[in-house]
Amino acid sequence: MQSARVFPTSRPTVRRDRARRLHVVPDPVPLPEPIHPAERRLRDAGGPDDRATYTCQCGYLFEAPVNTTVTCPNCSSEQAW
Numbered sequence: 434m435q436s437a438r439v440f441p442t443s444r445p446t447v448r449r450d451r452a453r454r455l456h457v458v459p460d461p462v463p464l465p466e467p468i469h470p471a472e473r474r475l476r477d478a479g480g481p482d483d484r485a486t487y488t489c490q491c492g493y494l495f496e497a498p499v500n501t502t503v504t505c506p507n508c509s510s511e512q513a514w
């Protein structure tokens with residue numbers, strides 16, 4: 434007569450209590466550099482001040498937006514830039 438070998442039907446499961454993973458919180462995004470007050474004013478005013486002072490050959494001094502074609506409001510001659 435054969436002796437019946439008894440196999441365990443289930444092995445005891447080793448439940449390892451894993452250390453709870455801590456949530457890795459990324460560093461907060463650094464705040465942008467504060468805007469310089471002068472730049473803030475320019476931006477609020479609608480952008481950088483692209484105006485320049487021109488001196489015409491006629492002697493007229495005027496301020497106009499920076500452009501490739503600036504004409505003197507006094508003599509209407511085109512200004513070199």
Ligand SMILES: [Zn+2]
Nearest residue numbers: 489491505508
């Ligand atoms: Zn002029």
